[in-house]
Amino acid sequence: MSGHAVWINGSWTDRIDPSDRGFALGDGVFDTLTAFNRIPFAGARHLDRLRKQASVIGISLDAKNVREAWDAVLARTESENVILRTTVTRGAAGRGLWPAATPTPTLAISAAPWNSSLFAKEVRLVISAISRNPGSPSSRLKTLGYLDHVLAARDAAERGADDALFLNVAGHVACTTIANVFAIAGGQLLAPPLIDGVMPGIMRALVLEAAPSIGLEPHERSVSPQELLDTDAVFLTNSVRVLSPVVSLDGQELSRRGAKTEATIRTAVAGLVLSECGFDLGSAH
């Protein structure tokens, strides 16, 4: 596979039609997952979310096609552990915003080697000046329009941080440019609710579901930035980095009192990866 190629309609190609509405208008959604030992972790959930998100914007997606494309790509990658990005757009079209009644969607899959150094890496966060708008459906979709994320990430790098935290227009914690946010507060696991303008991360859902089994009470509710400073531990989740401890926010060191609980959550997730893909994340750490 070429680093710049994508899998479309049964073969690698290095060409996207410039009139593709994904390029012209960001008119599409995408998914990122990691396949360990060439097995997409939580593949069914990723597929379900992608299908639902495509449906929200009016694109009908055949799950079987996506599965087959994933299999075809994974059969051809050099690495055993692979980051798969699946992009679905409304396809090529003429000028203008109004979508065709019967679009021919583009399904494009790219692959990159997963690197164990991404796992459980400590993160210094800064709060972005860019707010997130729960009044836009895009705030809960993995759309192709990631410019706010790019600008926030760029600003964070300039401020010597690893990632930027978005607050929503009401000042509540939403998510970072690439991850969901959790706080451990005593026996509670706090997660900003989707309604606050939060991407419905698959890893986020898995962590919320695993919480009770390790004695944590999951609590989806609005979280203030001040609470992150006062809590026992803050961590991030996404499908590539899995679970990342947050060590500072805007230069203020965060408590790691909850580090042991956080490690238990990480072990629970690693257990899911091991049972589904036969890959030991612990050995990667």
Added chain:
Amino acid sequence: MSGHAVWINGSWTDRIDPSDRGFALGDGVFDTLTAFNRIPFAGARHLDRLRKQASVIGISLDAKNVREAWDAVLARTESENVILRTTVTRGAAGRGLWPAATPTPTLAISAAPWNSSLFAKEVRLVISAISRNPGSPSSRLKTLGYLDHVLAARDAAERGADDALFLNVAGHVACTTIANVFAIAGGQLLAPPLIDGVMPGIMRALVLEAAPSIGLEPHERSVSPQELLDTDAVFLTNSVRVLSPVVSLDGQELSRRGAKTEATIRTAVAGLVLSECGFDLGSAH
């Protein structure tokens, strides 16, 4: 020229690199202008805005390159009157959000024939359920992430309307999916200010500048949807449709008391087009 081709680096191509950050992340901005008689109307302003917007997101754009590309494209179009779309992206790159320090931007130009039937067409508006967020820099940029616009346009069509009006998160009028909004109220010309999450339209600027010469006092201030119902006339501007009267909002008929004043503004703009491009919009109407 092919309808699906874009002009990149001195020739038509039907290929965009799938790793282009414009396709993957909406990491870019664009401009749309109309060239009448193959002369880009307000070309210097469009170029200046594009260069500034690219600069805001960290892309350095050589204005001379863009001008030369426009000239090259316009020398090759069949139509005399052409809609030019100029897309600038951060170019091809590897996986991930963090932009390279020294990107190689993509400059892609597409052309479509301008149609006089677009000019001064009456518009039925509906208010979109999607709000616009002035706390995002994207609200004042023509970014490649237009999904909210696409969804709002789709919803408007389903509700039997021609376009959707965005309010911002504070409930003030911002703009439509493709146009700026004006209201004529007595001797005043009201325009929502950019700070309300408004695209800085070139036609918007020209109309604001022309207002005093026709006895109208331009007033950039927040506008409520109720005010649109109570005012003398509401119209839209953009670089393709120029000036469009709004005849209804959410099914309620709007006053056309200000139609004569609106016609005077349209004549003033037509005068600018005539003097700069030698094209008579009046004959197109």
